[in-house]
Amino acid sequence: MRGAPILSVRDLTTELATERGRFVAVDGVSFDLYPGEVLGIVGESGCGKSMTALSILGLVPQPPGRITGGRVLFEGRDLLRLPERELQRIRGAAISMIFQEPTTSLNPVFTIGDQIAETLRRHERLGRRAARARAVELLAKVGIPAPAERLDAYPHELSGGMRQRVMIAIALACNPKVLLADEPTTALDVTIQAQILDLLERLQAELGMAVVIITHDLGIVAEFAHRVLVMYAGRVIEEGSVDAIFDRPAHPYTRGLLASLPDLEGESERLVAIPGSVPQLGELGPGCRFAPRCAFAEAACRAADPPLLRVGDRAVACVRADRVDPAGERVA
Amino acid sequence: MSGPAGSLVEVEGLAKSFFLRSGIGLRRVRRELRAVAGVSFTLDRGETLGLVGESGCGKTTTGRLLLRLLEPSAGTIRFAGREIQALPERALRPLRRRMQIIFQDPYGSLDPRMTVEEIVAEPLVVHGVGDRAARARRVRELLDRVGLATAHADRHPHEFSGGQRQRIGIARALALEPELLVLDEPVSALDVSIRAQVVNLLADLKRDLGLAYLFISHDLAIVRHLCERVAVMYLGRIVELAPKERLYREPLHPYTQALLSAIPVPRPGGRRRRIVLAGDVPSPLDPPSGCPFHTRCPRVMELCRRIEPALAEVRPGHRVACHLHAAPGGVVAV
Secondary structure, three states, rough: OOOOOEEEEEEEEEEEEEEEEEEEEEEEEEEEEEEOOEEEEEOOOOOOOHHHHHHHHHOOOOOOOOEEEEEEOOOOEHHHHHHHHHHHHHHOOOEEEEEEHHHHOOOOOOOOHHHHHHHHHHOOOOOOHHHHHHHHHHHHOOOOOOOOHHHOOHHHOOHHHHHHHHHHHHHHOOOOEEEEEEEEOOOOOOHHHHHHHHHHHHHHHEEEEEEEEOOOOHHHHHHOOOOOEEOOOOOOEEEEEEEHHHHHOOHHHHHHHHHHHOOOOOOOOOOOOOOHHHHHHHHHOOOOOOOOHHOOOOHHHHOOOOEEEEEEEEEEEEHHHHHOOOOOOOOO | OOOOOEEEEEEEEEEEEEEEEEEEEHHHHEEEEEEEEEEEEEOOOOOOEEEOOOOOHHHHHHHHHOOOOOOEEEEEEEEEEOOOOOOOHHHHHHHHEEEEOOOOOOOOOOOOOOOOHHHHHHHHHHHHOOOOOHHHHHHHHHHOOOOHHHHHHOOOHHHHHHHHHHHHHHHHHHOOOOOOOOEEEEOOOOOHHHHHHHHHHHHHHHHHOEEEEEEEEEEEHHHHHOOOEEEEEOOOEEEEEEEEEHHOOOOOOOOHHHHOOOOOOOOOOOOOOOOOOOOOOOOOOOOOOOOOOOOOOOOHHHHHOOOOOOOEEEEEOEEOOOOOHOOOOOOOOO
């Protein structure tokens, strides 16, 4: 629909070793990211959304993690098979990432100017003075007041919102084509979150980069993303445009998530809760991972894990997917 | 035992300062952090009051002061008509049974070495309620009440999911049949699909047991769902307090308006105009002069920088602390 994808993830599988054995944290995840697109990956804790992003950039700590299969295609190359030296040239430059907690991603003993300049000197081979000048520009671009004076500040001297702006400045330093944003506003208060979302929206439009936003907040996906992947227990269970998925969710889990949210407007009725709890990675059966909590589960759901299949305007991993009618109501 | 005004809780001018020491030698300074800077509100029996605001606004401190888990620096707290802000611990004890708290973190607030039965029975033991058999019966009743199986009684907290652990905490809080529950971000640590289960449980308990809740949260959608009235806090003050319908439909304080507009709505195209406030919340160590919100207010006036507006009733039940909405004859000129 928009030419060739800029990033293609195919059958990505990442395992984690724990005290209780090895578990598949990311289980055969596939998706395409198109230039200039904002893709949301949404799901609850432990669904594998962050691990997917870390796997793409080879940032999964090994051990305990291990990428056991799949391909991540970027500009004709498989990132999973690149030597670390090559990957380093891409990471933080053509593809960069921002995290939930800027406090832990910024080095407390270096000034923010040093940290931005480091990225520029490494990737863009800028000299000291040029890197400093560019750092001031970047801080101004992310809305940091008095950027020249801020260059010599240490991370602890900044508020949480300001630190996240610095992280964004570092991520944008080399004009990335892809930005992976992992819960970038989760640690922030709601008025500061609004500032950061506003900034990301503006920068995305201005720079035309593709963004993957990983979040548990369906509101952020609805407002910011064009397309959405819903993950559950390591798998993508539904994928489609934000309009399609939010207006007519097909997978019972997606429906359940949307129905369980209280509304800011309208009548407040009793919330529709999803029974049970998110499965631990060690306790997955052979069938659909959502089956134990699903009101529609039938024998076939417990027999085999349904594949992600295209049905109309979306892809959905549900045995009953072919019985989902376009109006979003289940037939039979 | 009911208070003269009929309210279960009446709080007036409640304040709490913490003192921080910094510097060394001659430059040693003692700085005052006014976490709560004079808040007043009432809570009726069976009513739910939401206390909302961003981190550092004083909502958690207010909840703890109310239960005397922290000692107030100023103000009065009346519980069931009785002033409790200065009661000695001994005199406070019988009242403590009637007010309980539930914390955000269901992991940190349960002793990992105790069984569920021991955890839920603990308040009964401490207050010497019933014999062993009666307590065991009561624990089973409580577990059933919060949606846990009796078979869970012998297990330890780590064997439960986050949502179940929060249910254990709720069962413990209900053991002594309190009239007031302070709920401090009770569902914030839970996954989205679990949150609704606990919110529904809290709604059921309130309806069935006639509990009053002080519901502290940063999640305005859940507050709207559970509460009858809502108080918005900013830098240690209540800046707006109104019945839920009014507050969400017609917020008057520019901070409330910005806060409501900033919440992402899980509905494509449902997006309202986001009011993006400039800057950060000022430090409570160095609060601004005048209105505490004037440094970020999109509608700031000269007056706001000098004079702090009082929380004044502008319509029945709707109070706001803002010079834009001064009550008739309200503002004292300088």
